[in-house]
Amino acid sequence: MTALKRLFSEGFRIFFLAAGLFAVLAMALWEHWIAAQALGQEAGFPAAAMPQHWHAHEMIFGFGGAALAGFFLTAVPNWTGAKGAPHRFIALVAALWLAGRLALWFSGGLPPGVVALTDLAFAPVLAGQLLEQLIRKPKAQQMILLALLALFWTANLLTHLEWMGLTGTLWAGLRGGLLTLGAMIMVLGGRVTPGFTRNAMVATGRDSRLPRNPAPLAAVSIAASVGVAAGYLAGLPEPVLGGLAVVAGLAGLARVALWRSGWTWDKPILWVLHLSYAANAAGFAMLGLAGLGFGSEIAALHLLGIGGVGGMTLAIMSRASLGHTGRPLVAPRAVALAYALLPLAALLRYLGSAWPEAHDPALLLAGGLWMAAFALFVLRLWPVWWAPRLPRAAAD
Template identity: 70%
Template sequence: MTALKRLFGEGFRVFFLAAGLFAVLAMAVWQLYLTIQALGGVMQLPTAAPPQLWHAHEMIFGYASAALGGFLLTAVPNWTGAKSAPHLFIAVVAGFWLAGRIAVLASGSLPPVLVAVADLSFVPVLAAKLLAQLLKRPKPQQLIILAILTVYWIANLLVHLEWIGLTSDTVWSGLRGGLLTLAAMIMVLGGRVTPGFTRNAMVQSGREDRLPWNPMPLAGFSIAAAITLPLGYLLGLPEGLLGLLALVAGAAGLIRVVLWRGLWTRDKPILWSLHLSYAINAAGLVALGLANLGQGSEIAALHLLGIGGVGGMTLAVMSRASLGHTGRALVAPGPVALAYALVPLAALARFAGSAIPSLYTPGVLTAGALWLLAFLLYVVALWQVFWGPRQPRKPAGRPPA
């Protein structure tokens, strides 16, 4: 099998590589723009929307959609026993994703309807395949993923409707709704894999007590509030109500992560990265709730969610899945473990940049530099994993990472 055919042979390969490369390239453009601005210069981007909107949109609907696509194309067949997507489908849907990125970047010279069609095509094609796989063994807790994915697509649609000129005030609600849909996805999927992977590692190490506790009533409470929150933004609910929803979702998420015995994972980066990013996501929801109630910066809270929550969790999941599904030991390579630590630092720097006006420029530039380094380390360290053959299975008795 050629390396190119192998790349499109499994969803995680092409999409996790694309997510990493895009995280580097898109942030490099944004960093260059900010640096030139800080030096008093002017940089023009070929986008129809202002550069800050391009940056926000492409992090939420560009980078994150690639990470989601790779995860769902890999996880759903495992959940249901359905046949994995064939090479051709993966190549075609990856082409839809790439067409969206090119169209949004070049939107200044393209008809806005064409840009919208190019960017909005990826998720429905992906969702149709996932629906077919999920219906093989339908379960409500898995079908809810498609409902969240639908809200995510609607949020992007609202952005494009304003860019087309059909609405006048839906860009920011769409961007916030999209980001908070990703935060809700972390509450659902992160709340499933983090305690599950931790429990498995503990049991395999011989530990039989004080395992992660994940009470379903608390999980349902946190997930319900988290899913309702982006809907509230898209529907234009009052800020006070949105603040209460965010506080409930975030506080419940923080209680959940405390019950998962995260301290046990302190010498296992492949695990603590999941715990830490889930906790930051929950803390970001709390910060957003407080901001909506008049306490703190909303922009700071949104970046805590976007960088530390979404960025951290996707990096942790993409690296773990790539190693595991290619037969490699579940041990984060040194550069990837360093990347796990850099992303929360980037979130902290960006939070400080918004929360403390005097730190805005150094905070934003530092955050961008840390993000760039983290994802560059990820791409370089796992390059051969994405392109190379699957490794032989390890003996069953080998201790876990």
Template identity: 65%
Template sequence: MSALKRLFSEGFRVFFLAAGLFAVLGMTIWSGWLGWQFAGGGGALPLGPAPQLWHAHEMIFGYGAAALGGFFLTAVPNWTGARAAPHLFITGVALIWLAGRIAMAAAGVLPPLLVAVLDLAFVPVLAAKILTQLLHRPKPQQMVFLLTLTLFWAADLACHLEWLGLAETGWAGLRAGLAVLAAMIIILGGRVTPGFTRNAMVQSGRESRLPWNPPALALLAGGAAVAVSVALLAGLPDWVAGGLAVLAGVVGLIRLAFWRGGWTAGKPILWALHLGYGLTALGLALTGLAWAGVGSELAGLHLLGIGGAGGMTLAIMSRATLGHTGRALVAPRPVVVAYGLIPLAAALRVLGAVLPDLHDVTVLLAGGIWVLAFGLYLLALWPVFLAPRLARGGAA
């Protein structure tokens, strides 16, 4: 099999590579434009939406959608025993994702309706394939992801309705889209983080003081997190969404305390999951407080987006890529550095949000560190995306 065909043979290969490339390209464009503006340059990016809206949209519905696509196309067949998507489907849906990114970049010259159609096409196609696989062995705890994908698509639709001049729902759509990503992390991360940690502990010979993951707390955190996006899309008062976000975040942090994160200190492939989950929960709590009138919304959203969604997706993508290609579950050194850079980028961006005098420098530093982190991810794993599966290795 050629390297190109292999790239499209499994969902994680093309989409986790695409996510990394887009993380670098999208942030480079945004940071470059900001730097030019801060230096006194004029002009705007040739985009349909305002530059800051394009940046937020593409990080959520461009990068985020690629990460979701790679995860679901890889994980769902493992969950259900269904046949994995063939390479022609993976190629087609990857091209649909790419068409959406091109359309958003060219939104300044394309008809808004065409941009909306191209950008909104990816999630329904992905969800339809996932549905056929989930029906092979349906379980309620897995079928819920069709709901989250529907909410994710609805959030994107809300953005385009404003750009089409049909509603004033753009900001609600961006907030809801990020909230859906956070909800998926609370639900999925809340399963795999303690599960992978428990497996590693047992393999090391430990039989006591294993991670504890009470189902009641999982249901409360996940339900509240999903309800955040519903409240935002329904146009409910900010304090309603804020209260739900605080509840999801606080319960998420309580859950995290039971997962024996300290044991993972020397195992980056594990502590990155704990860190990403923790920053997601903390980001939800801080954002919820801001919606209720306490603190900075900009700080909370960027902690949630960079540290939470960025950190957790980086951890999951790198682990799954190693495991599903038969490699040992040991993060390469550049990826370990990337794990540490993402929370640093988040901290700098939060600092810039709460200290306006430091805004310009911290925003540019955060963007540069994000680009460096994903550049290291690509450097370490690019050959793995194209290489054959090894006969032995750790399971993802």
């Protein structure tokens, strides 16, 4: 098998590579525009959307969409025992994703309907493949992820409807899309974080004081977070959305408090899961408080987006890339450094939103840390995505 064909042989290879590269490129384009504005200069921007709207859309539906595709195309065959998608299908879905990114960037010279159709084609094709596999062994905890993917697509649709001049739903779509990613972390992160930690503890011979993950608390965090995401799309009143977000955040923080996070301090590939889940939950809680009149909504959204979604995607993408290529589940030093940079970026971006006088410097520094984190991720794992799976003996 050639290296190029291998890149499209499994979903995590091409899509985690694409997510990492796009995380750097899209942020660099946004940082360039911000820096030009701060210096009083004009920066060419070919997208039809306002730069801040393009930035938000592409971080959520561009970067987030690639990370989701890589995860789903890799995890679902493992869950169901079904054969993975053929490389031609993976190449097709990757091409659709890329076409959407190009359509958004050059949308200033394209009809809005064409841009919408191009960008919206990606998720339904992906969902069709996932449904075919999941329906063979349907389980509620897995089918909910397909429902969340549909919610994610609906949020993207709402952004395009406003750009087409049909509705006023841009902000609902952007918030709904980000919060759907946050809800997925409540579901998936709430499953794998305590599970991976428990497995690592048991492997050392420990059989007491293991992570606890009470089902009622999990149900509250998931139901409330999904309710917030769907509520934004449905236009629920702000106090209702705020209350649901606070409940989701507090339930999520209560869950992570039971997962023995302190035990993971010297194991970056584990503590990044705990820290990212906590940042995601804190983002929900702070967003809820902002909706009730306490604090900055933009600051809360960026804490959730950078620390929660960014951190958890980086954690899962790196772990899956190592594990599915037969390599030890130990974060390389460059990747461990990337784990540490994203919380700092989230903190800086939060401070920049909470204190307007520090906005531009904090935003530029936070963006720089984000780019550095994903550049380290791509550079260190680049050979892994192109190379064949290691034999078990080599992995051991």
